[in-house]
Amino acid sequence: MTEQPEQPARSGNPAAAIRARGVTRDFPAGQSTIRVLHGIDTDIRSGEMTYVVGESGSGKTTLISIMCGILWPTDGEVEVFGTDIYRLSDTELVNFRLNNIGFIFQQYNLIPSIDAAANAAVPLIAQGMAVGAAREKAKVLLDKLNIGDQADKLPKQLSGGQQQRVAIARALVHEPRLVVCDEPTAALDARSGRRVMDLLREVAVAPDRACIIVTHDNRIFDLADRILVLEDGRITHDGTEMPQEG
Numbered sequence: 001m002t003e004q005p006e007q008p009a010r011s012g013n014p015a016a017a018i019r020a021r022g023v024t025r026d027f028p029a030g031q032s033t034i035r036v037l038h039g040i041d042t043d044i045r046s047g048e049m050t051y052v053v054g055e056s057g058s059g060k061t062t063l064i065s066i067m068c069g070i071l072w073p074t075d076g077e078v079e080v081f082g083t084d085i086y087r088l089s090d091t092e093l094v095n096f097r098l099n100n101i102g103f104i105f106q107q108y109n110l111i112p113s114i115d116a117a118a119n120a121a122v123p124l125i126a127q128g129m130a131v132g133a134a135r136e137k138a139k140v141l142l143d144k145l146n147i148g149d150q151a152d153k154l155p156k157q158l159s160g161g162q163q164q165r166v167a168i169a170r171a172l173v174h175e176p177r178l179v180v181c182d183e184p185t186a187a188l189d190a191r192s193g194r195r196v197m198d199l200l201r202e203v204a205v206a207p208d209r210a211c212i213i214v215t216h217d218n219r220i221f222d223l224a225d226r227i228l229v230l231e232d233g234r235i236t237h238d239g240t241e242m243p244q245e246g
């Protein structure tokens with residue numbers, strides 16, 4: 001049975017797209033646990049593209065997974081557009097994600113038996129839009145990502161970079177207020193990477209929207225509005241540019 005929240009989930013801080021307080025996450029490691037996030041406090045602001053950077057294993061994927069409602073924190077609170085998401089019931093959280101959040105993870109998780117347009121249309125179909133209309137809307141994004149001519153192909157007929165762009169179209173097609181991306185340009189050449197970043201800015205950055213990107217790709221560092229650096233599960237830098245070396 002699904003546990004119902006004891007208090008209303010909406011506590012309201014609409015100024016911040018995401019308000020994270022004391023976010024801690026432990027993972028089991030043999031007989032004990034390791035602490036991967038150590039009480040993260042930060043606000044992700046609307047109208048900005050925020051990057052999360054840091055060395056491999058610093059906790060970036062763990063942090064953004066918690067921020068977008070797919071991984072429970074061990075401790076702490078996360079509000080997304082004023083909703084305390086880990087107080088929602090399972091069903092409420094699924095619906096909240098469907099209506100408000102688009103994510104692009106390193107595994108594209110495309111459905112192998114349906115074509116690119118249908119894959120990109122999945123969030124709209126899940127929201128109840130007719131399949132034909134949803135496909136047409138998805139195709140507009142595939143066009144913008146320069147793979148409109150691949151719309152009728154199955155995922156296995158596409159290259160890795162093309163599959164990634166289908167996953168990006170799927171994350172944006174329902175115009176979510178929060179877009180969360182893990183390495184969105186990693187599999188792409190410089191030109192395709194810029195195109196993806198342009199589209200992310202067009203769709204995901206607006207006064208009432210926010211975009212978080214985990215990246216190692218120094219070709220796109222200049223496109224960030226804000227950069228958070230994670231080291232061993234703590235934020236060690238918060239600024240408009242990468243920290244100076246040394």
Ligand SMILES: Nc1ncnc2c1ncn2[C@@H]1O[C@H](COP(=O)(O)OP(=O)(O)OP(=O)(O)O)[C@@H](O)[C@H]1O
Pocket residue numbers: 027028036054055056057058059060061062063
């Ligand atoms: N499900 C899990 N079980 C156990 N340990 C985990 C799990 N998920 C992540 N970890 C550990 O948590 C730490 C942080 O992982 P995370 O994937 O968040 O790092 P990251 O900064 O995103 O790394 P990368 O840049 O390599 O993707 C790592 O030490 C990882 O091994």
